[in-house]
Amino acid sequence: MAFKTFLHLFIISIIAFVINFFLVENVVPKLELKKWTYSIVYLYVLFFLFSVVIMSLLLFVRTKNLDNVGYTYLIVTSIKMGVAYFLLRPILATTTDDNATEKINFFIVFIWFLAIETLLTIRILNNKQ
Template sequence: MVKSITGIVVKLAIVTVIALAINYALYIFTPLQGIETAFTYSLWVLYAFFFFFSVGILATLLVVSQKNITQTGYLFLFLTVLKMAASYVLARPILAKTVDVKAEKLNFFFIFLLFLAIEAYYTARLLNKKQ
């Protein structure tokens, strides 16, 4: 089980680094150059937050799926709601800004969706695994 958790963490880390590099490149080589300096949270802080949250969710799901596969889907839903609540608390300063921060809001939303898609993919793989 430790080997499979390590494999998931390594794959998630690789995807995170690639996505972070693409995101930085977006703000360096496009007309949006320098806009990320005005963000409430730097890109690496957002990616680190979602990375560690996703590692926790995936490790928990893997442990629970080994013991009781029938509860894995419910746990995924509960942990996703918990992640959404934590993300909302993190995003409140961004949402409260009165100046136009459309790029920052979209950036936060797409990072959230990226990690949600990764978690959903691994959860589907766990649930479809033959017992």
């Protein structure tokens, strides 16, 4: 179960990264990309690591008590949201129109990984073994 969960997380993350990377590289002007606070690679690696930690914690909690997996997911996701806000603050502080694409990209990556984690958590909860 654990290997399959991490494999799904890895494959979905790679596919999303490739799509996002090529879209941004071909749509966003190079000068604007140089002004971005966080690169696409950095965001994906960071959120992938967050997801690995969250999934590891959920799988550990599942071995102890399946009933607490949902609560653990809510708590850990809230903590992740707080960390993401602090990462987003430098982007929000810049008030130029140039960073609108960076803001949108940050939220897309955040929401994408949140969706992946939610789906994998549902799988963990539905697997009663």
